[in-house]
Amino acid sequence: MKLENYIDDFTLKEKQVESNPFLSAKILSKLDVSTEINSVKKPLPLWQKMVAAASIIIIIATGLELGNMATSDKQNNLININDTQIENLSLYISTDYEQYK
């Protein structure tokens, strides 16, 4: 069959393509890089994790303490203002005012 021959010719052509002879070297060098990265990523020891957790707790506690100190320092000073002396309204509402004009 002619069509089958064309398909066979096509597949034969592609089968004959050679891969890069340095492919294995490329793969091995990629593997070396990936194993280096994996070896750097070591899990933290337990004491380091505990120190980190304790530091966070201390920072939060310090923040809360500072906040409490800030609110307790507020002083409630009352200022008495007698505004009757600022402006003597009786001068204006008195019937004798007309005389002073």
Added chain:
Amino acid sequence: MSDEQLIRETLSGSNKSFGELVQKYQQQVFRTAMGFVHSKEDAEDIAQDVFIKVFHALETFEGKSQFPTWLYRITVNVCINHINKNKWQKLLNIPNDGFKSILNRSDDKKNALQQIEESEREQAIKNAIDLLPTKQRTAFILSKYEDLSQREIAEIMKITEGAVEQLLQRAKLFLRKKLTHIIGK
């Protein structure tokens, strides 16, 4: 050295043994990938991905099947994933490089018209193979590119030999249907 020995040494930490394993099977993996992607550069990228995956999964290889069978399975899976990932990219690319391929050839026996015809025929066959349903395409490539028997293909695809025969028949009919009006009988 046998595959089992090379695998044992690789698992013990010998990259040199893995290098030997790669050299032994790289053309097999590359050829299978060529059947799926029809491009030397893409096939080499796939081959790299396959062997990196094999390296990391080597300790899970139980030896129930032969190493080449296991390797073929990984290769087929990586190829199919690659195709699915690049499906949309391929739709945007114009695949016909017929004129470029003619300019690159120095075939004095064929004239330009014959070379154009050959190039268009190859492109049509390539496109038709790419349109095959996944299982038919896998069976077709393992049969045509790797010259594997139906029994071997059945083991790789984890199906019966009868199912492989059906897939190959359907693939043949599909390609005939797609290509007859372009190439003729």
